[in-house]
Amino acid sequence: MLLLYRILNLGGDYIVAFSTVIFSVLILILTPIFTLVNLIRYKTFKSPKNIVITGMYHSASSGIGYSLALHYSKPGVTISLFGRNETNLLKCKKECEAKGAVAEVNIADITDRKTMTKYLTDFDSRYPVDLLIANAGIYESQLPNDFSFEEKTHILSETNVNGMLNxxxxxxxxxxxxxxxxxxxxxxxxxxxxxxxxxxxxxKSFITSFAFALRKRMAEFGVGVSVIVPGFILTPLTDSFKKQGLMYLNVDQAVKIIANGIKYNMAQISFPFPALLYGICYSISPPNFRGAFSYLVSWANKDIQTFDQKDKNN
Structure with a gap:
């Protein structure tokens, strides 16, 4: 009976795989129509004047938030920077002002709902925000190794999910x-x-789903919502990616893509393309095949150390 169940279940997976191929062909055929509809429906926006950016955590001047702040800095622009590293915030403020922008710093923990609301609404009352970039987030290997899986999970949920909502x-x-x-x-x-x-x-699954749903809701009010879906970006925190031969972009390349995507009000801003293509192919494969999929990828890239392996070795 168990063998029969497995055979029937395997047959279902093959049907799912075949259906995915058919649907992909259909999407390919309809792509020109989808593109035309988007060109008609998408609202474009003027260059932002009052900007909020969170995620100014890195001590080095090479994170996405830091680089986006510098990218948008010019005369007539006011930027509110959020982070926990005062030295880094003040350094970014100085560089933004050197390019002609007005910059404010807010030393805040994004998990503190009341504080975030206070700072955000205060800035907005003085400088009506026309671009809000929620960029803050962490991953497990940034937390102490002696933290349990349970502790890390709660901290990440609080920071990445609730921090974004705050x-x-x-x-x-x-x-x-x-x-x-x-x-x-x-x-x-x-x-x-x-x-x-x-x-x-x-x-990140929560964040992506939330952003897509929010985009649809806010479109009714003429507000644009985009989600940045990056692969590996080379920063001091991820320098090992380059050594391991992973697909990555440097921060300057990433910022240009992000700014261009924001300019044209794209729903999803993704890069690098090879990593995006791999991710999509993996996600549309039947769930029962994904274990084999990831095993074969890992086997083909034996020299690449995964996050889990790095965490165990630390």
Whole structure:
């Protein structure tokens, strides 16, 4: 009986795989129509003047949040920077002001809902925000090795999920009232796959789903919502990716892609393309085949050390 069940279940997986191929062909045929509809429906926005950016955590001037702040800095622009590293915030503020922008720093923990609401609404009352970039987030290997799996999971959920909500939700009503502005939320390509850290991947799945649903809701008010879905970006925190031969972009390349995606109000801003393609192919494979899929990929890249392996070796 068990063997029969497995055979029937395997048959179901083959049907799912075949259906995916048929659906993919259909999508390919309809792509020109989808593109035309998007060109007609998508609202484009003027260059932002009042910007909020969270995620200024890195001590080095090479994180996405830091680089985006510098990218948007010019005369007539006011930027509110959020983070926990005062030295880094002040350094970024100085560089933004050197390019002609006005910059404010907020030393805040994004998991503190009341503090985030206070700082965000105060800035918005003085400088109506037209671009909010919720960029803060962490992954398991950034936490102490002696933390248990349970502790890491709770911390990541609180930071990545609730921290994002504490950044986005306080100003939603303001965006709705003004019937304009953009919200950009940073996720990760890891939401497509399941062999990264469980809590990190799960938190990014929530963020991506939330951003897509929010985009549909806020479009009714003329507000744009985009989700940044990056692969590996080379920073001091991820320098080992380059050594392991993984597909990555440097921060400058990433910022150009992100800014361009925000400019054209894209629903999803993803890079690098090979990693995106791999993630999509993996995600559309039948769930019962994904274990074999990831095993073959790992076998083909024996020299690449996964996050789980790195965590165990630390």
């Amino acid at each position: 950044t986005v939700l306080p100003l939603l009503s303001k965006f709705e009232e003004r019937k304009g502005g953009q919200i950009c939320i940073t996720s990760s390509l890891s939401f497509y796959v399941d062999f990264f850290f469980p809590a990190y991947s799960a938190s």
